Amino acid sequence: xxxxRRLNTVSRALKPPTQLRYASQASSEARLxxxxxxxxxxxxxQSQNSARTAYGLAQDAPVDWVxxxxxxxxSLHHALKSDENVLLFGEDVAFGGVFRCSKGLxxxxxxxRVFNTPLSEQGIVGFAIGCAAEGxxxxxxxxxxxxxxxxxxxxxxxxxxxxxxxxxxGGNCGGLVVRMPCGSVGxxxxxxxxxxxxxxxxxxxxxxxMPRSPSQAKGLLTASILHSHDPVIFMEPxxxxxxxxxxxxxxxxxxxxxxxxxxxxxxxxxxxxxxxPLYLCAAAIEALEKEVKGLSIELIDLxxxxxxxxxxxxxxxxKTGRAVVVHESMYNAGVGAEVAASIQEGAFLRLEAPxxxxxxxSTHPGLIFEKFNIPDITRIYDAIKRTLEY
Amino acid sequence: xxSRTVLRPLVASCRxxxxxxxxxxxxxxxxxxxxxxxxxxxxxxxVHFPGALNSKFTSTMRFQNPxxxxxxxxxxxxxxxxNIVDNTRDPxxxxxxxxxxxxxxxxxxxxxxxxxxxxxxxxxxxxYMVSAGEEGIAVGSASALTPEDVCFLQYREQGVxxxxxxxxxxxxxxxxxxxxxxxxxxxxPVHYGSGKLNVHTxxxxxxxxxxxxxxxxxxxxxxxLINPNVPPRIVAxxxxxxxxxxxxxxxxxxxxxxxxxxIVFVCRNNGFAISTASIEQYKGDGIASRGLGYxxxxxxxxxxxxxxxxxxxxxxxxxALEGDCKPILVEAMSYRVSHHSTSDDxxxxxxxxxxxxxxxxDNPITRLRKWMEKKGIWDEDKEKEARASIRxxxxxxxSAAEKVKKPPVRAMFEDVYExxxxxxxxxxxxxxxxxxxxPKEYSSISQHEGGIKSLEE
Numbered sequence: 001x002x003x004x005r006r007l008n009t010v011s012r013a014l015k016p017p018t019q020l021r022y023a024s025q026a027s028s029e030a031r032l033x034x035x036x037x038x039x040x041x042x043x044x045x046q047s048q049n050s051a052r053t054a055y056g057l058a059q060d061a062p063v064d065w066v067x068x069x070x071x072x073x074x075s076l077h078h079a080l081k082s083d084e085n086v087l088l089f090g091e092d093v094a095f096g097g098v099f100r101c102s103k104g105l106x107x108x109x110x111x112x113r114v115f116n117t118p119l120s121e122q123g124i125v126g127f128a129i130g131c132a133a134e135g136x137x138x139x140x141x142x143x144x145x146x147x148x149x150x151x152x153x154x155x156x157x158x159x160x161x162x163x164x165x166x167x168x169x170g171g172n173c174g175g176l177v178v179r180m181p182c183g184s185v186g187x188x189x190x191x192x193x194x195x196x197x198x199x200x201x202x203x204x205x206x207x208x209x210m211p212r213s214p215s216q217a218k219g220l221l222t223a224s225i226l227h228s229h230d231p232v233i234f235m236e237p238x239x240x241x242x243x244x245x246x247x248x249x250x251x252x253x254x255x256x257x258x259x260x261x262x263x264x265x266x267x268x269x270x271x272x273x274x275x276x277p278l279y280l281c282a283a284a285i286e287a288l289e290k291e292v293k294g295l296s297i298e299l300i301d302l303x304x305x306x307x308x309x310x311x312x313x314x315x316x317x318x319k320t321g322r323a324v325v326v327h328e329s330m331y332n333a334g335v336g337a338e339v340a341a342s343i344q345e346g347a348f349l350r351l352e353a354p355x356x357x358x359x360x361x362s363t364h365p366g367l368i369f370e371k372f373n374i375p376d377i378t379r380i381y382d383a384i385k386r387t388l389e390y
Numbered sequence: 391x392x393s394r395t396v397l398r399p400l401v402a403s404c405r406x407x408x409x410x411x412x413x414x415x416x417x418x419x420x421x422x423x424x425x426x427x428x429x430x431x432x433x434x435x436x437v438h439f440p441g442a443l444n445s446k447f448t449s450t451m452r453f454q455n456p457x458x459x460x461x462x463x464x465x466x467x468x469x470x471x472x473n474i475v476d477n478t479r480d481p482x483x484x485x486x487x488x489x490x491x492x493x494x495x496x497x498x499x500x501x502x503x504x505x506x507x508x509x510x511x512x513x514x515x516x517x518y519m520v521s522a523g524e525e526g527i528a529v530g531s532a533s534a535l536t537p538e539d540v541c542f543l544q545y546r547e548q549g550v551x552x553x554x555x556x557x558x559x560x561x562x563x564x565x566x567x568x569x570x571x572x573x574x575x576x577x578x579p580v581h582y583g584s585g586k587l588n589v590h591t592x593x594x595x596x597x598x599x600x601x602x603x604x605x606x607x608x609x610x611x612x613x614x615l616i617n618p619n620v621p622p623r624i625v626a627x628x629x630x631x632x633x634x635x636x637x638x639x640x641x642x643x644x645x646x647x648x649x650x651x652x653i654v655f656v657c658r659n660n661g662f663a664i665s666t667a668s669i670e671q672y673k674g675d676g677i678a679s680r681g682l683g684y685x686x687x688x689x690x691x692x693x694x695x696x697x698x699x700x701x702x703x704x705x706x707x708x709x710a711l712e713g714d715c716k717p718i719l720v721e722a723m724s725y726r727v728s729h730h731s732t733s734d735d736x737x738x739x740x741x742x743x744x745x746x747x748x749x750x751x752d753n754p755i756t757r758l759r760k761w762m763e764k765k766g767i768w769d770e771d772k773e774k775e776a777r778a779s780i781r782x783x784x785x786x787x788x789s790a791a792e793k794v795k796k797p798p799v800r801a802m803f804e805d806v807y808e809x810x811x812x813x814x815x816x817x818x819x820x821x822x823x824x825x826x827x828x829p830k831e832y833s834s835i836s837q838h839e840g841g842i843k844s845l846e847e
Binding site for chain 2: 084087112113115117118120122123124125126127128129130131132133134135136138150153154157158161163164165166167168169170171172174204205207229230258307310311
């Protein structure tokens with residue numbers, strides 16, 4: 001269905017042929033750090049019925065086998081089709097985008113609504129804020145999250161504060177969505193790997209969202225574009241664009257932008273994460289639960305990184321008494337710091353071990369070091385084990 | 391969704407007309423600005439590099455030197471003594487009553503500036519910025535706009551607001567951050583805004599409004615494509631010559647040109663960005679020379695000549711809306727007679743004599759007054775009466791606004807998001823607890839509408 005592979009030069013550059021697999025190569029003796037088998041992981045809906053049950057659909061409801069960029073494309077298509085105010089623009093989006101997310105949309109909706117901009121991130125976001133201020137629903141794309149920093153001023157000083165400073169005039173840029181591919185991809189090095197979400201979680205006025213899967217992306221992006229009246233930073237883990245495939249409901253639907261989701265129930269420990277590391281968490285949990293009889297670990301996807309769902313996390317940790325927070329971006333002042341501090345305030349009497357944080361180290365994503373830098377299954381496994389044994 | 395083949399044959403023309411929800415069966419895979427063009431012929435005198443389509447070959451090596459170009463001329467209609475320079479033109483395009491109203495609006499800004507500058511010096515407001523010397527740019531350009539046009543301001547355009555109907559009460563409410571302030575007491579003084587008048591609230595970061603204005607203009611264009619009954623509208627975007635050094639200026643003009651946005655960029659070139667003189671700000675021919683580089687129709691105008699500013703703005707507005715729409719750049723020249731703000735003493739970096747000379751020799755208010763007196767529609771008595779009545783009204787609104795309560799403390803937490811988040815609710819509750827426990831430390835809460843009660847759920 002999505003045959004964009006050959007044209008996609010940037011993705012192709014990021015996905016070299018098999019002879020050299022950089023960080024994604026697993027050691028042959030590895031027991032824990034095995035590649036994620038996306039065809040088997042429980043994080044994804046491997047069967048049609050699993051997808052139907054999760055989204056409360058009838059037994060004959062149509063579902064499609066879709067990857068992440070396909071799900072995002074479907075969501076953008078639905079948004080453009082159902083609301084004339086929706087616009088889609090950024091660098092190279094018109095031919096389909098370097099990750100194919102906007103494939104076919106220019107042809108269907110015209111260059112007035114789906115178009116390329118000059119290569120200027122501050123211009124793209126400033127332009128989008130202005131569109132939104134006049135009642136449009138612009139979806140701006142920043143080609144890589146690593147390149148959002150030229151637009152930082154527009155996002156932090158302008159988009160986030162727009163409604164607040166306009167006050168009684170009613171002016172706002174709530175229709176704004178800024179999409180950006182983020183996270184490690186095996187060989188993205190310094191400027192194709194970053195996850196700057198914690199910089200945005202420090203900014204009141206912005207909603208920061210990161211989906212973990214195609215079906216999540218579709219529901220969350222549709223809600224961000226069509227229903228959110230707050231500016232949304234929508235971060236897409238690019239390593240999942242092609243890798244994560246699952247059954248996704250064909251008809252449009254939305255997911256709440258302020259709710260975490262309990263992916264797996266458990267009673268002994270809570271693992272909290274978001275985006276791509278959820279697959280690693282699920283694998284680490286599976287390995288441990290196989291080893292320790294009767295052990296059950298709860299896995300929670302934050303989904304909304306800010307404003308985030310404290311209530312769901314507190315309820316879980318007050319039940320389990322132990323927590324591990326996992327994310328790819330660095331340790332210092334990362335999302336884990338906020339979650340861990342909140343758990344300390346909200347579940348102090350129930351805590352039986354310090355809240356552990358498994359994160360990227362406080363360094364930069366150097367090319368050849370990625371597998372040592374990002375949290376892997378081993379590090380998550382080890383953190384869970386140590387927290388349980390504390 | 392239909393599956394599509396990826397590799398498509400190139401077609402000769404990839405342009406097609408702009409339209410909203412326009413469905414098209416043709417084949418394309420590039421942006422609308424892309425066009426294949428004819429193949430280059432052998433011996434052709436032009437280049438056909440895609441990056442410069444109309445460039446001709448030359449065998450003369452010549453570096454183009456900006457110093458060899460003439461500076462762009464400054465358009466004016468009336469001279470410093472209020473005489474019409476070119477008598478073949480009717481400078482007015484407006485009735486005597488309207489001209490007198492412009493004059494009163496410029497006077498209002500000027501008189502309010504004096505009163506509020508002193509009020510800040512007495513500590514009655516926290517901050518103020520006057521616009522002395524630039525009243526003509528603001529009032530003249532705003533007089534050429536329709537009420538539906540959208541304005542983005544920097545902060546020295548009080549005249550735009552007054553000309554559009556912003557009342558003295560609204561101004562004073564903003565300056566005193568009382569409960570009637572549209573900004574709910576959140577912004578520094580002079581950061582005005584009005585939904586009713588289509589003027590977006592001013593923010594302090596310089597130049598950020600410029601790409602936003604481009605986006606807003608694009609939205610206005612699309613909305614008219616969606617619904618042809620919407621009246622044609624433009625965006626007027628104001629900024630100083632200092633702000634034009636920001637990256638956002640570059641981003642905005644470039645994107646406005648490539649996306650054909652109906653926008654008029656009005657640069658107030660008053661010679662100074664706080665202490666930095668324009669000679670340290672740029673090396674080219676002002677801001678106007680840059681417009682051409684972005685492919686934007688550009689004009690330089692005498693900002694002290696309200697007629698010239700108005701005529702230029704009327705024409706710019708018309709051109710911006712013609713055909714597929716396009717941006718226009720207007721560089722309005724003036725001199726910042728005043729200090730930068732109440733936090734600035736400009737005599738630390740420029741001669742008092744120079745300022746006095748500008749004040750005396752040329753400013754937009756006296757220039758229009760001279761013209762009006764020559765025409766016989768203004769005299770000393772009318773001047774005295776106008777100044778006295780405006781002053782009285784300003785002072786009345788001043789004392790009234792000072793007495794009005796401050797906005798509820800709850801407003802501190804509202805409008806961050808559309809709805810107050812659970813996190814903010816918890817923090818409101820905590821603030822309430824603290825204030826109730828230590829009431830003497832927070833006695834000023836009684837000046838706020840609703841007092842502590844506003845923090846309740």
